[in-house]
Amino acid sequence: MSSDKPIHAPQTHFPVHDGCLHIGGIALPRLAQRVGRTPFYAYERAALNARMGDLRAALPAGIRIHYSLKANPMPALVQHMSSLADGLDVASGGELKTALDTGMQTDRISFAGPGKSETELAQAIAAGAVVHLESLRDIDIVNRLGQSLGLRPAVMLRVNPDFELKSSGMKMGGGPRQFGVDAEQAPELLRRIAMRDLDWRGLHIFSGSQNLNAQAIAETQEKTFELAMRLADHAAQAPRLLNIGGGFGIPYFAGEKALDLQPIAATLARWLPRVQATLDGAEVALELGRYLVGEAGIYVARVVDRKVSRGQVFLVMDGGMHHHLAASGNLGQVIRKNYPVAIGNRMQEEKSEIASVVGPLCTPLDVLAERMELPAAQVGDLIVVFQSGAYGLSASPSAFLGHPQALEVLV
Ligand SMILES: *Cc1c(COP(=O)(O)O)cnc(C)c1O
Numbered sequence: 001m002s003s004d005k006p007i008h009a010p011q012t013h014f015p016v017h018d019g020c021l022h023i024g025g026i027a028l029p030r031l032a033q034r035v036g037r038t039p040f041y042a043y044e045r046a047a048l049n050a051r052m053g054d055l056r057a058a059l060p061a062g063i064r065i066h067y068s069l070k071a072n073p074m075p076a077l078v079q080h081m082s083s084l085a086d087g088l089d090v091a092s093g094g095e096l097k098t099a100l101d102t103g104m105q106t107d108r109i110s111f112a113g114p115g116k117s118e119t120e121l122a123q124a125i126a127a128g129a130v131v132h133l134e135s136l137r138d139i140d141i142v143n144r145l146g147q148s149l150g151l152r153p154a155v156m157l158r159v160n161p162d163f164e165l166k167s168s169g170m171k172m173g174g175g176p177r178q179f180g181v182d183a184e185q186a187p188e189l190l191r192r193i194a195m196r197d198l199d200w201r202g203l204h205i206f207s208g209s210q211n212l213n214a215q216a217i218a219e220t221q222e223k224t225f226e227l228a229m230r231l232a233d234h235a236a237q238a239p240r241l242l243n244i245g246g247g248f249g250i251p252y253f254a255g256e257k258a259l260d261l262q263p264i265a266a267t268l269a270r271w272l273p274r275v276q277a278t279l280d281g282a283e284v285a286l287e288l289g290r291y292l293v294g295e296a297g298i299y300v301a302r303v304v305d306r307k308v309s310r311g312q313v314f315l316v317m318d319g320g321m322h323h324h325l326a327a328s329g330n331l332g333q334v335i336r337k338n339y340p341v342a343i344g345n346r347m348q349e350e351k352s353e354i355a356s357v358v359g360p361l362c363t364p365l366d367v368l369a370e371r372m373e374l375p376a377a378q379v380g381d382l383i384v385v386f387q388s389g390a391y392g393l394s395a396s397p398s399a400f401l402g403h404p405q406a407l408e409v410l411v
Pocket of ligand 1 (some may be wrong): 068070071089112172206208209210245246247248287288289290291390
């Protein structure tokens with residue numbers, strides 16, 4: 001069929017044998033039998049290992065890599081990531097529990113986010129996790145809780161930078177934000193932290209998410225290092241850790257290309273020695289979510305009906321936007337675009353028709369692929385949505401319309 005349109009980046013994480021996608025070395029129809037029912041998410045250990053291995057090989061030694069649970073909090077997957085990552089970043093009491101259950105050294109678990117409740121803060125302090133202070137209120141409460149618990153809380157200061165991450169899918173720093181304290185206020189807050197009985201570990205500067213422009217990420221990292229070194233002058237002692245954020249994106253849509261790590265690696269290699277020389281050997285950490293897990297997962301649903309409406313083919317599945325809001329285009333997309341989608345048991349058949357892949361919900365929003373070139377699918381076939389290892393089930397409105405929850409497996 002037509003070839004002049006932009007196409008999806010090739011999905012090469014999982015092999016194809018005898019027409020079937022294999023994940024964890026298991027043919028998809030067999031995996032569906034093993035899971036017992038569709039729809040389900042499947043995440044692959046080998047793909048998680050390979051991604052972390054490639055990343056570590058590309059980046060300078062000494063860069064720490066944290067996993068952000070927000071991207072995928074499935075306990076078995078977090079357990080696996082805890083063996084690959086140098087730290088776990090959480091943003092709720094629930095994620096804190098999942099992270100602690102892995103056995104990760106507790107001061108390598110850090111807890112960020114606005115509006116942390118007193119209960120959550122007390123849990124984090126009692127656990128020995130690192131609390132990211134994001135306001136004056138956080139400083140006061142954490143100090144008071146530390147005194148009442150007889151503990152000296154480990155803390156970082158989260159700073160809302162005075163610059164933005166360009167071409168980012170989701171900006172979370174620069175301008176007015178609910179995250180962190182403005183860079184302009186940071187010197188004053190660092191003085192206050194020094195006056196309290198707090199074990200200050202360092203600075204956290206996160207600018208944004210889902211960026212495929214390596215040059216923009218590298219430039220932001222330079223500005224982040226400059227800001228951190230400027231702010232460090234206002235602290236009572238040198239920071240032990242700089243968490244410089246992440247923002248590494250993955251290609252979801254046609255025309256997008258995988259992130260080129262080379263410019264980022266070169267920037268980090270240039271700055272790391274300088275930062276460590278100036279700041280008494282401070283560690284530098286990246287915090288990544290989707291880049292580590294997004295490509296290692298698929299969503300799988302079964303075709304339950306095949307309809308033709310005024311000449312257009314609709315494949316109706318037993319799963320949809322209630323399990324995978326992002327693929328339906330309703331999680332922050334302005335213009336709806338298709339994720340890479342395939343028929344998992346017809347991987348080698350010619351794409352012979354244009355079909356829309358929809359879910360069972362009684363709303364026109366429940367579309368997982370709109371007018372896509374696909375092999376002719378039949379009832380019982382297994383639809384696969386790639387790039388689904390992050391912001392899938394936990395970021396979806398599972399209760400919407402009362403269908404069964406999707407299952408999740410790690411293979
Ligand atoms: C969401 C978030 C992340 C992870 O973002 P990804 O795009 O999944 O890498 C990391 N750090 C913070 C502070 C976040 O809020």
